[in-house]
């Protein structure tokens with residue numbers, strides 16, 4: 458019995474037609490239909506056609522360095538166990554026992570030789586193969602074929618500079634093809650040092666009452682909210698006696714989007730680490746910046762001093778030198794479980810790492826000041842969209858419409874910092890992945906799967 462998953466896009470069983478879905482987002486007029494945040498059928502399609510086919514973030518390499526190290530994550534609502542193998546490769550499989558469906562492993566992370574289900578004791582090896590069932594002779598009369606009853610395995614697992622991704626889809630393009638021009642921007646986070654990056658211990662997890670796309674979309678490109686939603690938090694973090702007008706977001710930014718649906722906005726002042734204190738800033742503006750300049754060049758270090766971004770569909774990064782990564786796990790159309798971790802440059806001294814870590818937790822974490830502002834907005838919007846009148850009233854997504862440009866310094870489609878280009882391209886890809894039967898039917902990554 459094959460463990461592979463049928464990953465062809467399918468919306469035949471849905472109430473939605475392709476035309477209906479295409480009508481939800483109108484990038485020519487700059488409008489967006491609020492039903493994308495509340496409709497249960499759309500949500501089911503997202504789980505199947507988007508999360509079931511995309512490359513999804515699984516873990517940072519440094520979280521599972523040794524054979525047998527494992528980390529549990531989710532793809533859509535499916536629990537996935539990610540395990541380092543003896544040969545150094547990484548495997549992933551559905552964390553569901555094929556007997557009655559209990560989780561095979563109930564621990565978040567650790568090291569194991571085998572995984573034994575806590576219900577009746579079926580055992581699986583590190584690659585997810587069923588290797589033992591209790592009382593095989595007495596209960597199953599030796600008639601069960603163990604090789605038929607392993608959980609579905611991820612078809613592909615690949616890394617990009619420390620970040621491990623996986624997909625259920627055997628026909629998905631390579632990870633680098635899927636990321637497309639986003640790799641240029643990811644290097645800003647991941648390739649600043651010859652020593653790479655490392656994940657600091659622990660994952661913050663918490664639940665917010667809003668749709669996962671509100672967060673993913675904001676991290677694409679929303680610099681517009683910062684001076685309003687975060688005004689009081691920014692003023693509170695100013696040094697004593699400073700002019701409150703200093704608490705203003707840089708106005709020099711740009712934003713990037715691409716057909717693959719990834720997006721980011723970036724600015725040229727080292728704004729995001731300013732609250733880390735003088736020692737951390739000395740490192741960031743000194744040796745860290747020097748090495749990054751050597752490796753990445755002036756554009757990606759001076760023009761991109763800070764950045765927020767989303768890798769389609771639900772993986773976001775924010776910061777510079779030290780940064781937060783977060784996965785916006787969907788838990789129904791009106792609930793998201795946020796998983797956030799801190800990643801630092803592996804060459805950063807311990808004292809600097811601690812200062813950066815505290816600054817990130819102070820701003821972006823369950824107790825983070827900026828995080829509270831953001832999630833308050835999203836939760837209130839979700840409540841607004843319960844109304845039937847609200848659901849039939851379109852929203853404006855037209856900022857910067859008609860001003861997209863090419864810029865030889867930056868790959869992809871570029872717009873001014875205050876625009877919604879990234880979100881428009883994110884939603885264009887969202888429509889495409891919901892409705893395209895195969896990768897060949899999508900506008901990007903076509904050549905890689907021909």
Ligand code: FES
Pocket residue numbers: 554555556557558559574575576577578579
């Ligand atoms: S559910 Fe896992 S052994 Fe029964």
Ligand SMILES: [Fe+2]
Pocket residue numbers: 682683686687827830831
């Ligand atoms: Fe924000």
